Amino acid sequence: MEKEIFSLFRLTDREFALIANLVYETVGIHLPPEKRILVESRLQHLLKQENLPNFETLYQRIVQDESGLLLSEMINRITTNHTYFMRESAHYDFLVHHIFPLWKNLSYRDIRIWSAGCSSGEEIYTVAILIREHFFPYRPEEWGLLGTDISLRVLEQAQEGVYSADRLENLEPFLIQKYFVQLDATTYQVKNEIKDMVLFKRFNLMRETYPFKGKFDIIWCRNVLIYFDQSHKENILSHLVEVLKPGGYLFIGHSETIEREKYHLRFIQPAIYQKEAA
Numbered sequence: 001m002e003k004e005i006f007s008l009f010r011l012t013d014r015e016f017a018l019i020a021n022l023v024y025e026t027v028g029i030h031l032p033p034e035k036r037i038l039v040e041s042r043l044q045h046l047l048k049q050e051n052l053p054n055f056e057t058l059y060q061r062i063v064q065d066e067s068g069l070l071l072s073e074m075i076n077r078i079t080t081n082h083t084y085f086m087r088e089s090a091h092y093d094f095l096v097h098h099i100f101p102l103w104k105n106l107s108y109r110d111i112r113i114w115s116a117g118c119s120s121g122e123e124i125y126t127v128a129i130l131i132r133e134h135f136f137p138y139r140p141e142e143w144g145l146l147g148t149d150i151s152l153r154v155l156e157q158a159q160e161g162v163y164s165a166d167r168l169e170n171l172e173p174f175l176i177q178k179y180f181v182q183l184d185a186t187t188y189q190v191k192n193e194i195k196d197m198v199l200f201k202r203f204n205l206m207r208e209t210y211p212f213k214g215k216f217d218i219i220w221c222r223n224v225l226i227y228f229d230q231s232h233k234e235n236i237l238s239h240l241v242e243v244l245k246p247g248g249y250l251f252i253g254h255s256e257t258i259e260r261e262k263y264h265l266r267f268i269q270p271a272i273y274q275k276e277a278a
């Protein structure tokens with residue numbers, strides 16, 4: 001029997017520099033030289049899938065591809081999209097115990113919430129589920145929930161709303177029962193009543209302008225800033241704060257830090273900041 005030989009595509013220093021530069025210029029993600037092996041291994045399947053002989057050809061193809069799909073495919077593989085429901089639950093506790101009571105007192109609600117770097121949707125769907133749990137009657141016109149990401153693949157997953165059971169582990173069983181349909185022993189799908197609450201769109205946080213019609217009450221940008229170098233991070237943060245309502249909240253990942261004074265943000269508790277009132 002013939003032995004199958006697994007051949008590894010090698011990423012040369014030159015090819016790594018081309019790819020790292022392209023990634024930095026287009027999505028702002030900084031890939032230092034020590035990431036070369038990681039990039040080499042994460043892109044192996046893409047070369048095979050596209051039937052390409054080497055990384056330089058991949059680079060050329062991406063540059064020539066006006067649709068941006070191949071670039072998106074590559075970014076998908078390089079970045080970590082890992083996420084799950086009720087991740088960093090202190091944020092959701094704050095939402096329910098400190099922000100929801102304020103919203104409950106409003107006679108007119110126009111609440112807008114953005115998950116910037118939403119990956120496959122677990123973060124914004126958790127918010128949607130909590131809204132359904134706490135606001136009766138639910139009036140769709142009062143709520144605008146937006147999930148955006150650079151990666152088309154994760155946005156498709158978000159729209160489909162199908163998750164393996166391990167992603168739901170932090171959700172209380174009664175919430176799973178109420179808001180998911182079990183597809184098989186280990187797979188669940190978010191019910192349409194939750195899916196319909198969220199709009200998913202592709203959005204590159206590196207954009208020079210953030211053209212949103214209205215401002216947001218809360219922006220969740222968690223475990224995303226970690227990818228950017230200081231200057232890109234500062235640009236993104238300035239934009240995020242600009243599109244927050246005065247008094248609105250910014251949630252970042254617990255392992256991330258920001259210089260809050262630069263953005264006129266008030267520290268509320270770890271990884272929660274509030275934009276100063278106008």
Ligand SMILES: C[S@@+](CC[C@H](N)C(=O)[O-])C[C@H]1O[C@@H](n2cnc3c(N)ncnc32)[C@H](O)[C@@H]1O
Nearest residue numbers: 027080081083117119149150151204205222223
């Ligand atoms: C680890 S996930 C975070 C998901 C979720 N916010 C959480 O904390 O669980 C990071 C996401 O940031 C996205 N991302 C990276 N660079 C981006 C960019 N320039 N614009 C928009 N999204 C980006 C990635 O595609 C990925 O889905």
